[in-house]
Amino acid sequence: MRPTLRHIVLLFTAAAMIFTAACRKSTPQESGPTPHTLMFYFTGTQLSYYFDRNIDAAASAVARGDAGNCRVLCFYQGSSRKSASIVELRGQDGKCTEETLATYDMPAITDGGDMTFFISEMMRLAPAESYGLVMAGHATAWIPSEMPSATASVQPRTARPAMDKYWQKAQSGIVTRYLGEIYSDTAANSFDIGTIADALSATGKRFRYILFDACFMANVESAYTLRGNADYIIGAPCEVIGDGFPYDDVLPYLLADNGLRSDIDGVCRAFHDYYGSTYGYSGSVAAIDCSQLEQLAAAMKSINMSGTMTEVDEDQLQTYEGQIQHIFFDLGDYVDKACSDTALKESFAAQMARCVPYKYTLPSFWSNYGVAGNYPVDTYSGLSTSAPADIYGYEYTLTEWYKATH
Numbered sequence: 001m002r003p004t005l006r007h008i009v010l011l012f013t014a015a016a017m018i019f020t021a022a023c024r025k026s027t028p029q030e031s032g033p034t035p036h037t038l039m040f041y042f043t044g045t046q047l048s049y050y051f052d053r054n055i056d057a058a059a060s061a062v063a064r065g066d067a068g069n070c071r072v073l074c075f076y077q078g079s080s081r082k083s084a085s086i087v088e089l090r091g092q093d094g095k096c097t098e099e100t101l102a103t104y105d106m107p108a109i110t111d112g113g114d115m116t117f118f119i120s121e122m123m124r125l126a127p128a129e130s131y132g133l134v135m136a137g138h139a140t141a142w143i144p145s146e147m148p149s150a151t152a153s154v155q156p157r158t159a160r161p162a163m164d165k166y167w168q169k170a171q172s173g174i175v176t177r178y179l180g181e182i183y184s185d186t187a188a189n190s191f192d193i194g195t196i197a198d199a200l201s202a203t204g205k206r207f208r209y210i211l212f213d214a215c216f217m218a219n220v221e222s223a224y225t226l227r228g229n230a231d232y233i234i235g236a237p238c239e240v241i242g243d244g245f246p247y248d249d250v251l252p253y254l255l256a257d258n259g260l261r262s263d264i265d266g267v268c269r270a271f272h273d274y275y276g277s278t279y280g281y282s283g284s285v286a287a288i289d290c291s292q293l294e295q296l297a298a299a300m301k302s303i304n305m306s307g308t309m310t311e312v313d314e315d316q317l318q319t320y321e322g323q324i325q326h327i328f329f330d331l332g333d334y335v336d337k338a339c340s341d342t343a344l345k346e347s348f349a350a351q352m353a354r355c356v357p358y359k360y361t362l363p364s365f366w367s368n369y370g371v372a373g374n375y376p377v378d379t380y381s382g383l384s385t386s387a388p389a390d391i392y393g394y395e396y397t398l399t400e401w402y403k404a405t406h
Contacts, residue, residue: 032127033127033128033129034069034070034071034126034127034128034129034259035068035069035070035128035129035130035258035259035260036070036071036128036129036130036131036132036208036255036259036260037070037071037072037073037122037123037126037127037128037130037131037132038067038070038071038072038073038131038132038134038251038254038255039073039074039075039119039122039123039126039131039132039133039134040054040055040058040072040073040074040075040076040134040136041075041115041118041119041133041134041135041136042054042055042074042075042076042077042136042137043135043136043137043138043214044077044137044138045077045078045079045080045081046138047136047137047138047242048077048078048079050242050243050244051076051078051136052078053243054136054213054244054245054247055074055076055087055089055098057246057247057248058072058074058089058247058248058251059089059096059098060096060248061247061248061249061251061252062089062090062091062096062251063091063094063095063096064091064094065091065094066251066252066255067089067091067251067255067259068255068258068259069258069259070128070255070258070259071088071126071128072088072089072251073086073087073088073089073101073122073125073126074086074087074088074089075118075119075122077106080106081106082105082106083103083104083105083106084103084104084106084118085100085101085102085103085104086100086101086102086118086121086122086125087099087100087101088101088125088126101125102121102125104118111191111195112191112195112196112198112199112202113199113202115191115195115196115199115200116199116200116202116203119133119199119200119203120203123203123205128259130208130259131205131207131208132207132208132209132210132211132254132262133200133207133209133210133211133230134210134211134213134245135210135211135212135213135214136213136214136244137213137214138214138215139212139214139215139216139217140167140215140216141193141216141217141219141221141222141328141384141386142193142219142221142222142225142386142399142401143327143392143395144192144395145191145192166323166325166391167369169368169369169372170322170368170369170370170371170372172368172372172373174241174242174366174368174372193221193222193225193226194225194400196226197225197226197228197229200226200229201228201229206228206229206230206231207229207230207231208230208231208232208262209230209231209232209233209234209254209262209264209267210226210229210230210232210233210234211234211235211245211250211254211267212233212234212235212236213240213244213245214235214240215236215238215239215240216235216236216237216238216239216320216321216328216384217233217235217236218233218234218235218236218237218284218285218286218288218382218383218384219235219237219328219383219384219385219386220293220296220331220383220384220385220401221385221386221396221399221400221401221402223288223290223293223383224293224296224297224399224400224401224404225399225400225401226290227290227293227294228290229290230290231289231290231291232262232264232287232288232289232290233287233288233290234264234267234268234285234286234287234288235285235286235288236271236282236284236285236286237284237286237320237328237330237382237383237384238282238284238320238321238328238365238366238367238384239282239321239365239366239367239368239369240282241275241279241282241366243274243278245267245270245271245274246270246271246274249270249273249274250267250270250271252266253266253267253270254267264287264357264358265287265357265358267287268285268286268287268358268359268360269358269360271283271285271360272284272285272360272361272362275362276362279366280362281362281363281364281365281366281374282362282364282365282366283360283361283362284320284360284361284362284365284377284380285359285360285361286356286358286359286360286382286383287356287357287358287359287382288355288356288382288383289354289355289356289357292351292354292355293355294404295351295354295355296348296351296352296355297401297404297405299344299347299348299351300335300348300404300405301404301405301406302344302347303335303339303341303344303345303348304405304406305406306339306341306344308339308340308341308344309338309339309340310338310340311338312334312337312338312388314326314329314388314389314390316337317329317330317333317334317337317388318330318333318377318378318379318380319375320365320367320384321367321369321370322367322368322369322370322371322372322373322375323369323370324370324371325389325390325391326389327386327389327391327392328384328385328386328389329384329385329386329387329388329389330379330380330381330383330384330385331352331381331383331384331385331387332349332352332379332380332381332382332383333379333381334385334387334388335348335349336349336379338388352381352382352383355383356381356382356383359380359381359382361377361380362377363376363377364376364377365377385401387402
């Protein structure tokens with residue numbers, strides 16, 4: 001249905017995506033809102049081969065009639081850094097057609113205003129009673145896209161990598177994805193998590209869900225920053241294999257009951273089951289109830305202020321990447337091992353269960369960071385944290401999560 005492979009490969013940095021239009025051509029807005037519009041925001045060009053497959057999978061579901069009266073739009077660059085399109089997937093008579101609703105010229109470097117513009121354009125072209133957003137690409141959770149003090153905050157340790165090499169991926173036959181791309185000093189579309197939160201807020205809408213089809217985004221520091229943007233955040237605490245979410249299976253859950261609701265648990269199960277049957281690893285996924293994040297921060301602050309927290313050897317904690325010097329740890333495991341107050345731990349665990357109502361994992365995950373390979377999942381709360389990390393110390397104190405919990 002689509003042209004053959006347009007491009008391939010990957011690379012990415014912080015946590016985001018976006019672009020601006022110098023010139024645009026749009027079809028007129030159609031009259032009357034639908035129950036729900038699902039918007040795909042495909043970031044950059046380096047994963048375009050996988051994005052093509054994602055769109056084909058979503059198109060299969062649309063052709064089956066799984067979208068009902070809902071609308072499905074994709075913001076997509078393909079292999080071009082200079083242009084982008086908004087395409088709608090429309091089903092009729094057992095087939096799916098792709099209609100280009102708008103085209104754009106892209107700037108070399110983009111900002112949060114570009115993200116606001118393109119998402120608002122999709123809303124204008126497909127008005128709805130509610131909206132859902134899939135953000136696909138490269139990501140490193142809350143880690144800033146520019147980290148001038150990162151090297152200074154590293155604690156010396158044997159065999160530590162140089163910071164400019166820290167986020168370099170190892171050579172392997174497995175492709176993983178993340179959010180945002182930096183091509184050079186004069187070409188990039190990588191954004192900090194706070195910029196994404198502000199850009200989404202500027203659309204004037206709160207999303208029913210934000211599904212991050214990108215690495216490391218089931219992360220408490222990131223989710224807390226985005227808590228005002230969505231009812232639910234769906235993502236993985238570790239890297240996501242290049243395939244991403246299986247949208248032919250996932251789309252019916254996102255658009256359940258003709259778009260009147262979304263089966264968030266079903267979305268997570270579909271991801272887990274796909275990776276269980278296809279790879280046998282990297283099926284870790286979680287859904288975060290954003291209405292429970294303030295209470296989770298309050299519970300974490302009670303622990304931090306209690307004087308019952310002790311230092312924990314990071315090598316004894318569940319981690320979610322293959323780096324020698326870890327940056328992402330399991331939040332539940334960290335609190336359980338670092339806090340000596342049983343009552344506080346039980347209270348925190350209860351709030352975690354409310355905050356992460358749906359979570360699934362396989363026994364291991366693949367990482368291309370550090371030493372490429374499969375790593376065990378021995379304990380799993382569904383959320384990662386960088387609280388115990390001994391790198392990016394100053395940058396970490398600037399996160400909203402840190403400020404709320406200390």
